[in-house]
Amino acid sequence: MSVRVVARIRPLLEKELDKDVIVSADRAQDGKPLSIVKIPNPKNESEEFSFAFNSVYDRATTQEELFTSEVAPHMKALFQGYDVTIFAYGVTGTGKTHTMRGGLKLAERGVIPRLLSNVFRRGKKIAKETNGETTVAVALSYYEIYNDKVYDLLEPPEKRTPSGIPLREKDGKTIVVGLSERSCEDLKDFERLYIEANNNRVTAATKLNAHSSRSHAILRVKVTQTTGDMVRESTASAIDLAGSEDNRRTDNGKERLVESAAINKSLFVLSQCIDAISRGDKRIPYRESKMTRILSLGQNNGITIMILNLAPIRSYHLDTISSLNVSSRAKRIEVREIENEVVFKQPPRSTTGLGGPNVLRQPLRPLANAHNVATGVVLAAKAAEKADKPAKAFMVYTDKKPAAAPARPVAALANTSSKLQPPTIITKRSSDVADSLLRPSKLARPTQIGLARPPAAAPPKEPQLSISAAQIEAMVEKKVAEILASRAAEIIPAVTTPEPAAQPKDEISEEVKRRLEALERRIEKESRGEDGRSEGLRLLLQARQAKERGDDEGALRFYESALPYFPGQAKLLGKIEKLKIKLGRMAPEERTTPRKTKKMMVLRDEDGENDGTEADVEDDVPLRQRKPSKKKISKSSDGEDNMGPASPKTQQLLDIVNSRDLALIKGLHGFGAKKAQDLVDVLTLKGDGSDEVNKIASLSQLRMLPGIGTRTVERAYEGLALEV
Numbered sequence: 001m002s003v004r005v006v007a008r009i010r011p012l013l014e015k016e017l018d019k020d021v022i023v024s025a026d027r028a029q030d031g032k033p034l035s036i037v038k039i040p041n042p043k044n045e046s047e048e049f050s051f052a053f054n055s056v057y058d059r060a061t062t063q064e065e066l067f068t069s070e071v072a073p074h075m076k077a078l079f080q081g082y083d084v085t086i087f088a089y090g091v092t093g094t095g096k097t098h099t100m101r102g103g104l105k106l107a108e109r110g111v112i113p114r115l116l117s118n119v120f121r122r123g124k125k126i127a128k129e130t131n132g133e134t135t136v137a138v139a140l141s142y143y144e145i146y147n148d149k150v151y152d153l154l155e156p157p158e159k160r161t162p163s164g165i166p167l168r169e170k171d172g173k174t175i176v177v178g179l180s181e182r183s184c185e186d187l188k189d190f191e192r193l194y195i196e197a198n199n200n201r202v203t204a205a206t207k208l209n210a211h212s213s214r215s216h217a218i219l220r221v222k223v224t225q226t227t228g229d230m231v232r233e234s235t236a237s238a239i240d241l242a243g244s245e246d247n248r249r250t251d252n253g254k255e256r257l258v259e260s261a262a263i264n265k266s267l268f269v270l271s272q273c274i275d276a277i278s279r280g281d282k283r284i285p286y287r288e289s290k291m292t293r294i295l296s297l298g299q300n301n302g303i304t305i306m307i308l309n310l311a312p313i314r315s316y317h318l319d320t321i322s323s324l325n326v327s328s329r330a331k332r333i334e335v336r337e338i339e340n341e342v343v344f345k346q347p348p349r350s351t352t353g354l355g356g357p358n359v360l361r362q363p364l365r366p367l368a369n370a371h372n373v374a375t376g377v378v379l380a381a382k383a384a385e386k387a388d389k390p391a392k393a394f395m396v397y398t399d400k401k402p403a404a405a406p407a408r409p410v411a412a413l414a415n416t417s418s419k420l421q422p423p424t425i426i427t428k429r430s431s432d433v434a435d436s437l438l439r440p441s442k443l444a445r446p447t448q449i450g451l452a453r454p455p456a457a458a459p460p461k462e463p464q465l466s467i468s469a470a471q472i473e474a475m476v477e478k479k480v481a482e483i484l485a486s487r488a489a490e491i492i493p494a495v496t497t498p499e500p501a502a503q504p505k506d507e508i509s510e511e512v513k514r515r516l517e518a519l520e521r522r523i524e525k526e527s528r529g530e531d532g533r534s535e536g537l538r539l540l541l542q543a544r545q546a547k548e549r550g551d552d553e554g555a556l557r558f559y560e561s562a563l564p565y566f567p568g569q570a571k572l573l574g575k576i577e578k579l580k581i582k583l584g585r586m587a588p589e590e591r592t593t594p595r596k597t598k599k600m601m602v603l604r605d606e607d608g609e610n611d612g613t614e615a616d617v618e619d620d621v622p623l624r625q626r627k628p629s630k631k632k633i634s635k636s637s638d639g640e641d642n643m644g645p646a647s648p649k650t651q652q653l654l655d656i657v658n659s660r661d662l663a664l665i666k667g668l669h670g671f672g673a674k675k676a677q678d679l680v681d682v683l684t685l686k687g688d689g690s691d692e693v694n695k696i697a698s699l700s701q702l703r704m705l706p707g708i709g710t711r712t713v714e715r716a717y718e719g720l721a722l723e724v
């Protein structure tokens, strides 16, 4: 099916005059619902452009009417396991935030609070009808994209890092790594969270809007239905995009201009994506902005509704035409309706405690590798059976009007949820013929409306099967991430004198941040998928980041989230336990992991422990076995640790390393292609190698490199010795 695109024309604001109104709603035929937006041709006012949409809501439309007509009909599908995405698009000051969030009074509540109200109501109903056999849990995450960086709105702004939160792809979906998720019991719970989170959102006054959103805000409502050991999960995403704006009209100052550039760029990329998809291009430039990556229009499964917000007056004329153009093309975007699979519960992969009573972490999906079973169909059919009744208006926010009176005739809604086939795993529809205007028609050619054929539907996009080249690239990327992660963790002990406590905290953080940013840039630059382990490494990085901030709670949560990716990893468990002890969640005597002795530690971070990243997971040898075997390369064996002249063998090894020649390094004993590449990458990170300072001067320096360690050096050294 195609993205459902509806237009909403906002009423006049206080200072706006009736005589300036240029935008109006119309019908394709008498008796049909409003589906056309009319606006004069700016070059010739006697002509009028008409843009057709799935539905058009005029200035008199209330919040309740919009919700009842456009969102409520999809709630059933949400509970049948389909994801639902609703996003508001439009020029700044046209009513996006009003539409999505709305005001505080009941009648003014926007799509989001109504959606939550509906979800809770349905959840209760399902639990009641199944005598508690099915439980429905709701969890929220809420984040913003500001200046193309992602920030968690459920976390206080002071916890933000300059680089924001990284994104990655998993199972064809873009995931915000480490985003917090809060379970939400009821509407009150939601309101508390939502109001608090909105205070964290970046807004500012511009000439066009006293409370302009300077960021794109994305609310994800995860609905988890559990019946016995079957779990069905679906997500409703509500997105309030920042408004495009013409800086000549906004009088924006420097800061606003920077924001504005980011906003306009991402919206421009969105329009490029829409154009590319509607042209049937192979390459869709999703990746050029975080917003489009997250929105993944046309790639996301489920139901997508785009609400185009419009201001009715002349001062917005060109902007309005531009957004009408973009969104009328969006109608041609096909999205796959794919019901989320039902999975069986499995024993939790991690036995560690939760980071907080209500805190879940998105990447921790204990069911992600559970078996998909056909019973999903049964559950879906059951749900469909029970949800057969027409959707009532939400009950909590009872606006005065009769609940059963939608603003638009039902026909206007018919092309989405009512066509869903509940038990179907994958269905696909062709474009709605009524949505088929290719370009704005002029009134002189009114017959075009509804007659033009839709463009050939884009071929169904099948889930991308990773090909070997992509996998190789992903592996390379993963290794880069590991190396950088490891570097981030180890750089401090590796390069500073043994007085970590005296190291200024800011300096440490800066260094780590710099590397984290470099990591993110590398990863995003290539934009490749990664496997679970890489995700684990990211979580470790975030844990590290949290630790740098002194946020032990956060660090603990990230470490715990990473644990399923490195099950039983002793050092990681040790870190978790150590933090728990520090936070008073565990008594020191309960500690199960062995405390490290100095001998065991090859690399340390500032609190005296290895960071549990690359070396931890790569070389998962019980700590006790990892004593550095000094007997083989002892300080005295070649004198290098005494800073004396290196022995020929040592020099030979160092020369090979410093050559950065992949083939030579691969020839070293114990170095496979992967390890050799890691080493070359690490050396490259140190500098271009032309300077002596960037060279590895001793075996102990070599040992300190991430991913190397004593055993590796030993083996290379020994292997070399045999060949000499």
Ligand SMILES: Nc1ncnc2c1ncn2[C@@H]1O[C@H](COP(=O)(O)OP(=O)(O)OP(=O)(O)O)[C@@H](O)[C@H]1O
Residues within 6 Å of the ligand: 009, 010, 011, 013, 090, 091, 092, 093, 094, 095, 096, 097, 098, 099, 209, 211, 212, 213, 214, 241, 242, 243, 244, 309
């Ligand atoms: N349907 C409506 N009914 C009443 N007032 C509205 C409506 N739509 C918008 N407004 C008012 O118009 C003004 C601008 O709306 P809003 O802040 O929602 O715009 P926006 O598109 O989100 O802008 P920005 O992109 O700058 O954040 C607000 O004062 C809002 O209350």
